[in-house]
Amino acid sequence: MSVKPSSKASTQPSATYGEGSIRVLKGLEPVKQRPGMYTRTDNPLHVIQEVIDNAADEALAGFGKRIAVTLHTDGSISVEDDGRGIPFGLHPEEGVAVVEIVFTRLHAGGKFDKGSGGAYSFSGGLHGVGVSVTNALATRLQVTVCRDKQVATLAFSGGDVIEPVAVRPAASGDRKNGTTVRVWPDAKYFESAELPRGELVHMLRSKAVLMPGVTITLTIEKAGKDAEVQTWLYKGGLRDYLTQTLTTDPVIPLFEGEQYASGSETENFAEGEGAAWCVAFTEEGAPMRESYVNLIPTVAGGTHEAGLKDGLFNAVKGFIEMHSLMPKGVKLMPDDVFSRASFVLSAKVLDPQFQGQTKERLNSRDALRLVTTYVKPAMELWLNQHVEYGRKLAELVIKQAQARQRAGQKVEKKKSSGVAVLPGKLTDCESRDIAFNEVFLVEGDSAGGSAKMGRDKETQAILPLRGKVLNAWEVERDRLFANNEIHDISVAIGVDPHGPNDEVDLSGLRYGKICILSDADVDGSHIQVLLLTLFFRHFPKLIETGHIYIARPPLFRVDAPARGKKPAAKLYALDEGELTAILDKLRKEGCREGAWSISRFKGLGEMNAEQLWDTTLNPDTRRLLPVAYGEPGFCDTEGAFNRLMGKGEAASRRELMELHGDAVDVDI
Numbered sequence: 001m002s003v004k005p006s007s008k009a010s011t012q013p014s015a016t017y018g019e020g021s022i023r024v025l026k027g028l029e030p031v032k033q034r035p036g037m038y039t040r041t042d043n044p045l046h047v048i049q050e051v052i053d054n055a056a057d058e059a060l061a062g063f064g065k066r067i068a069v070t071l072h073t074d075g076s077i078s079v080e081d082d083g084r085g086i087p088f089g090l091h092p093e094e095g096v097a098v099v100e101i102v103f104t105r106l107h108a109g110g111k112f113d114k115g116s117g118g119a120y121s122f123s124g125g126l127h128g129v130g131v132s133v134t135n136a137l138a139t140r141l142q143v144t145v146c147r148d149k150q151v152a153t154l155a156f157s158g159g160d161v162i163e164p165v166a167v168r169p170a171a172s173g174d175r176k177n178g179t180t181v182r183v184w185p186d187a188k189y190f191e192s193a194e195l196p197r198g199e200l201v202h203m204l205r206s207k208a209v210l211m212p213g214v215t216i217t218l219t220i221e222k223a224g225k226d227a228e229v230q231t232w233l234y235k236g237g238l239r240d241y242l243t244q245t246l247t248t249d250p251v252i253p254l255f256e257g258e259q260y261a262s263g264s265e266t267e268n269f270a271e272g273e274g275a276a277w278c279v280a281f282t283e284e285g286a287p288m289r290e291s292y293v294n295l296i297p298t299v300a301g302g303t304h305e306a307g308l309k310d311g312l313f314n315a316v317k318g319f320i321e322m323h324s325l326m327p328k329g330v331k332l333m334p335d336d337v338f339s340r341a342s343f344v345l346s347a348k349v350l351d352p353q354f355q356g357q358t359k360e361r362l363n364s365r366d367a368l369r370l371v372t373t374y375v376k377p378a379m380e381l382w383l384n385q386h387v388e389y390g391r392k393l394a395e396l397v398i399k400q401a402q403a404r405q406r407a408g409q410k411v412e413k414k415k416s417s418g419v420a421v422l423p424g425k426l427t428d429c430e431s432r433d434i435a436f437n438e439v440f441l442v443e444g445d446s447a448g449g450s451a452k453m454g455r456d457k458e459t460q461a462i463l464p465l466r467g468k469v470l471n472a473w474e475v476e477r478d479r480l481f482a483n484n485e486i487h488d489i490s491v492a493i494g495v496d497p498h499g500p501n502d503e504v505d506l507s508g509l510r511y512g513k514i515c516i517l518s519d520a521d522v523d524g525s526h527i528q529v530l531l532l533t534l535f536f537r538h539f540p541k542l543i544e545t546g547h548i549y550i551a552r553p554p555l556f557r558v559d560a561p562a563r564g565k566k567p568a569a570k571l572y573a574l575d576e577g578e579l580t581a582i583l584d585k586l587r588k589e590g591c592r593e594g595a596w597s598i599s600r601f602k603g604l605g606e607m608n609a610e611q612l613w614d615t616t617l618n619p620d621t622r623r624l625l626p627v628a629y630g631e632p633g634f635c636d637t638e639g640a641f642n643r644l645m646g647k648g649e650a651a652s653r654r655e656l657m658e659l660h661g662d663a664v665d666v667d668i
Contacts, residue, residue: 028104028136028159035189038133043192044077044185045199047137050130051079051181056207056295058083059214064178069204070219071195076140078182085147085177088165097165099145099152103135104159131181135159140184146175158186201230203297208232209241210295210346238278238344245288246342250280251396252389255382259374260348268567270350275371277308279343281393288342293352293362300355302362304347306620307371313337314372315379316397323387325394327402333436333458336401347371351585365621404433423488427452427462438513439463439492440551440617443527446605447612451517454609455617461511463492468527472534473645480538489534497538504541514542515624517551517616519603520574532627533645536637543627552623553607553616557599558582563591572615574623 031038040046058064064083071077087098094101135141136159145152149170155163170176187193201218208216212235220228234240239256256278263271291298291305298304313334320326347367355361383390422428425448431437439461442448448464455462470483477497481487490496494508516531518524528550535548542548554572556579562568566589573579579598586596601607607615616622630637643652 028106028132031133031136035137039137041190043194043196044190045195047134047185048077048183048195049203050134051183053296054131055079055081055083056211059211060295065213066215068217068219071221073221073223075193076182076184077195078180080178080180082175082178085145085179088145088147088152088167099143100154100161100165103131103141103143103156104161106132134183137186137189138183139186142182144180146170146177205232206290206297207295209234209238210292212237238276238346242278242280242288242342242344246280246282248282248285250282252281252392255279255379257375257378259378263565268565269370273348273350273370275304275345275347275374277343277345277375279312279341281340281396282342283340283396287340291345293347293349298360298362300361303364303367303620304345304362304371307368308343308345308375309334309338310368310620311372311375312341312379315376315383316393318380319383319390320394325391325398327398330398330401330405332397332401335436336404337397339400340396368620407433423463423492425464426488426492429459429461430457431459434509434512437461437511438515439511440515440517441465441489441531442604443518443524444605447603450604450607450609450612451617454613460617463488469530469534471530471645473537473641474647477538486534495539495542498541500540506541506545509547512547513549514547515549515551517553517604520553520555520601521603529644533641536641543629546626546628548627550625550627551616552625553604555601557601559597560586560591561595563589
C-alpha cells in the first residue's frame with residue numbers, strides 16, 4: 001500500500017541536520033573528495049613527480065645512481081630506481097607492512113626525522129603525503145621492491161590494497177636493490193589524462209643537472225615501433241645547464257659557486273645546509289630563472305631566491321660604492337640588479353617549509369639568511385678579483401636604475417596637475433615607481449607608529465585608520481566621501497570609486513600593492529572584511545588588476561633558548577598550527593620542554609618596529625595574500641558579501657552562525 005504525501009509534508013526539508021549528518025573521512029578518502037587540496041589536477045604530472053621525487057631523494061642521500069621513467073602504451077607510467085628499496089617488513093607499532101603504510105596512509109614516511117640518524121637528512125618530502133596521494137588518484141598502482149636478497153610485490157586500486165604484500169627470494173635476473181612503482185592515473189580526477197611531455201622532459205633533465213653522476217632515462221613506448229629513449233647524465237652541473245638554456249650572450253662571464261655548512265658553531269646552520277648557484281647577466285631577452293630546494297622545483301620562488309637576490313644586490317652595491325661609480329642622483333634598488341639576472345639555484349635546507357603540498361614556493365625564513373650568507377661574500381670576492389667585469393656589471397645595473405627613474409618621472413609629470421591634497425596622516429614613500437611602491441592600511445595609530453618606524457621609506461607608505469571603516473556595501477557612491485577614512489583611502493591611492501562595468505582610468509594609481517594590515521584577531525578580521533567590502537563594491541578594478549593584498553602578521557612569538565649549535569632566537573607563528581610545528585621542531589633540536597616562552601600579540605601595537613619589519617613588512621619574509629575573484633560559477637562572491645554585510649540579511653547571518661558556530665574557537 002502506498003500513501004501519497006500531503007502538500008504540507010512536501011514543503012519540508014528532505015534531510016535533517018543532526019549527529020548522523022557529520023561524516024568523518026578516513027584513510028585516503030579526503031584526497032578523493034578534494035584532490036585539488038593535495039595536488040594539481042590539470043594533468044597527472046604532479047602525482048608522477050611525487051614518485052620521481054622519492055627516487056631522487058634516494059639518489060640525493062647517496063644510495064642511488066640511476067632513475068628510469070617509462071611511459072607505457074597502456075597509459076601507465078613506471079618509475080624505477082636503484083636505491084635501498086622501501087622496507088617491507090612489519091611496522092613495529094602499526095603491525096602492517098611498511099611499504100603498504102607508505103602508500104595508504106597520509107602523513108606516513110621516512111622524512112620526518114631530520115636529525116642525526118634519520119633516513120633522509122635532506123629531502124623534498126615533508127608531510128608523508130606525496131605517494132599516498134598518487135595511490136588514491138590511480139585506478140591501479142603496483143610496487144616492486146628488491147631488498148635484502150628478497151623481492152616484495154603488492155598492488156592497489158583507488159588507494160585500496162587488492163594484492164597483499166608477497167615476498168619471494170631474489171632470482172638471478174632480479175636487481176640487488178631498488179624500487180619500481182607503476183601507476184595508472186585515474187582520468188576522472190584530472191582535466192586532461194595526458195602527461196605534458198615537454199614539462200616532464202624539462203623536470204627530468206633539471207634533476208640530472210642537480211645530481212651530477214646520476215643517470216636519468218625516459219623511455220616512451222610506441223605500439224609496433226621501437227621505443228624512444230632519452231638519457232641525461234650531466235657532469236658540468238649548473239654552468240652547462242644555464243649556458244645551454246640562455247638565448248642571449250651574457251654581459252660578463254657566469255658567476256657560479258657552491259658552499260655548504262660544515263656544522264661549526266660559528267655558522268649557525270646545520271651540517272650540509274647551503275646552496276649551489278650559477279648566475280648570468282644579460283642586456284636583453286627574458287631572464288631564465290629556475291630554483292630548487294632539495295631537488296624539488298620551486299616554480300613560484302620563495303625565500304631562497306630572495307636570499308640570492310639580497311646577496312647579489314648588496315655585493316654589487318658595495319662594489320659600486322667602493323669604486324665610486326654611482327652617478328649623482330641615482331639610487332640603486334634590488335630589482336635594478338636582479339631584473340637582468342638569469343640563474344639556476346639549488347638549495348639544501350634541513351627542514352624546508354613549503355607553501356602548500358604542491359611545494360611551488362619555499363617559505364622557510366632561515367633559507368633567506370642561509371643563501372645570502374654564502375652568496376654575498378662569494379660575489380664580493382669575485383667582483384674584486386675581476387674588476388673589469390665588475391665595472392661592466394655596474395654599468396648595466398646603473399643603466400637599469402636610470403631607466404626606472406626616468407619612467408617614474410614621466411608618470412609624475414603626467415599626473416602632477418589637479419591632484420587632490422594627500423591626507424595629512426599618510427606617511428608616503430620616496431619612490432614614485434608604482435611597480436615597487438606599496439601602501440599599508442594599518443589598524444590604529446599605535447600600530448601605524450611601529451609601521452612608520454619599521455618600514456622601508458623608499459617604497460613603503462603607511463596610512464593609519466582610526467577605528468573600523470564604514471560598512472560601504474549599501475552606501476551610494478556619491479555619499480562615500482562623507483566618510484573621512486574612505487575619502488583618505490581614495491585620495492591616497494589615487495583612484496576614484498567606480499563600478500565593475502565602468503571605464504576606469506588607473507593612470508593616477510600611486511601604489512602597485514595596496515595592503516590591508518590589521519591585528520591577527522577577531523577585530524582585525526572584521527576590519528579586513530570591511531575594507532574588502534569597500535574594494536569589492538566601489539573599487540572592483542583594483543581587485544581585477546591584482547593590486548589588493550592582505551598582510552598576515554603573526555599571532556605568537558616563541559623565545560627559544562640556545563640549543564646545540566643554534567643560538568637563541570625569536571620565532572614567529574601565524575596561528576596555533578604553526579605554533580605547534582615550531583614547538584615540535586624545538587623538541588627535535590634537543591630543546592628542553594618548557595625552556596621556551598610563548599607570547600601572544602594582542603595587536604600590532606605591541607610589536608616594535610624591528611619585529612613588525614621582520615614578520616610583516618619585509619618583502620622577503622612576510623606573508624602577503626593576493627586578493628582575487630573566485631572562478632565563475634564556483635563561488636558566488638556577491639551573494640556571500642550580501643549575506644554578510646547587507647542590512648536586511650540578519651536572518652541569513654543567524655542561520656550561518658547556527659550552522660557553523662561550533663567551528664569557532666573561543667579563547668577564554
